[in-house]
Amino acid sequence: MLFRKKSNLVGLDIGSRVLKASEILETKSGHTLQRFGMLNIAYGAIEEGIIKDADEIAASIRKLFNENSFKTQNVAISVGGLSIIVKKISVQKMTEDLLQKSINSEAEQYIPFDINEVNLDYQILGEAENNPNHMDVLLVAIKKEIVNSYVNLIQMAGLNLCVIDIDAFALQNIFELNYALEDENIALIDIGASKTSLNILNGNSSVFIRDVTLGCGTINKKIVSLIDCSYEEAEQLKYGDQPDIISPDDVKEIILSVVDDWCDEIRRALDFFYSAHPDSKIKRIMLSGGGSYIKEFRELLSIETLSEVETINPFKNIQINKRNLGVSYLEQIAPQAAISMGLAIRKIDDK
Ligand SMILES: Nc1ncnc2c1ncn2[C@@H]1O[C@H](COP(=O)(O)OP(=O)(O)OP(=O)(O)O)[C@@H](O)[C@H]1O
Numbered sequence: 001m002l003f004r005k006k007s008n009l010v011g012l013d014i015g016s017r018v019l020k021a022s023e024i025l026e027t028k029s030g031h032t033l034q035r036f037g038m039l040n041i042a043y044g045a046i047e048e049g050i051i052k053d054a055d056e057i058a059a060s061i062r063k064l065f066n067e068n069s070f071k072t073q074n075v076a077i078s079v080g081g082l083s084i085i086v087k088k089i090s091v092q093k094m095t096e097d098l099l100q101k102s103i104n105s106e107a108e109q110y111i112p113f114d115i116n117e118v119n120l121d122y123q124i125l126g127e128a129e130n131n132p133n134h135m136d137v138l139l140v141a142i143k144k145e146i147v148n149s150y151v152n153l154i155q156m157a158g159l160n161l162c163v164i165d166i167d168a169f170a171l172q173n174i175f176e177l178n179y180a181l182e183d184e185n186i187a188l189i190d191i192g193a194s195k196t197s198l199n200i201l202n203g204n205s206s207v208f209i210r211d212v213t214l215g216c217g218t219i220n221k222k223i224v225s226l227i228d229c230s231y232e233e234a235e236q237l238k239y240g241d242q243p244d245i246i247s248p249d250d251v252k253e254i255i256l257s258v259v260d261d262w263c264d265e266i267r268r269a270l271d272f273f274y275s276a277h278p279d280s281k282i283k284r285i286m287l288s289g290g291g292s293y294i295k296e297f298r299e300l301l302s303i304e305t306l307s308e309v310e311t312i313n314p315f316k317n318i319q320i321n322k323r324n325l326g327v328s329y330l331e332q333i334a335p336q337a338a339i340s341m342g343l344a345i346r347k348i349d350d351k
């Protein structure tokens, strides 16, 4: 058909505190964000990427779609957390067909889960650096029960699941669309409420991916244990502007101790990368997710890693449909939208 519209989909980021959904239209003149919505979900419905209450989340997803009038039921989602392993491995050179047949046995030694219990995906990266008889393969393993739980969830929400990605790749996608490639190492780090995804890039290749269970929820937990309130109340108190309930100094102390732990954990992950790439330097860290709003964290991270720290703007090279969306609102929530934006630029027939 001559005027067939490119089939777009909604990028749906199912966070443990906040659902985010973006719908982008791609035309010859570039990408336009048509619709965007966020919705808080109930505490405990999902944690560290593991679905605990599918009914609750499905109802929230339906509400988000109704409130924002998305024009398609087709969605791309991503998963993150400890159920995912991404590793660059080196195998004997072979055809794609042969690799397809032998990937399970090749992967087995690198995956800390039972190989029969994971969905495996891979991408051949090219000849191995130090051995012309070997090739590098990027291996992605996700526990089958996690994939199935998300497939069921999207079905329960009445939507059509087209793409399952991982958080780290969605971040990379939106970074590459918005920022010029540099021949330097850039670390993309998304800190949400209960999980953190780290993806170190060199140019347009990902050289190290790691998900850990750090998140802003720890701040709430510490407030709860200090003054015995609910998590919902702690969410309001963490901004330090209710001195009659909790002193701003106590809030500050909690935040500083939490971000100190984050920086230690991130430095450990970066050290792991440096041990494999001793001559490399991570020039810049691009932060996203709710954790990136915390100024004390950005400052400490820069000091501890000796890298520049910046907050990602996923709308930088994207036009905004101003009839549907407020630009100043989008500027405010930009870092939290990064993963849903990276998902929204995927296409229905993507792998
Ligand atoms: N200004 C702020 N200071 C501190 N924390 C904040 C701020 N703004 C948002 N947050 C926290 O960010 C979190 C939400 O961020 P985000 O939307 O990235 O998480 P999520 O995607 O739902 O979680 P996850 O990816 O871990 O499942 C909440 O815990 C919220 O308290």
Ligand SMILES: [Mg+2]
Pocket: 013, 014, 015, 016, 191, 192, 193, 289, 339
């Ligand atoms: Mg998130």
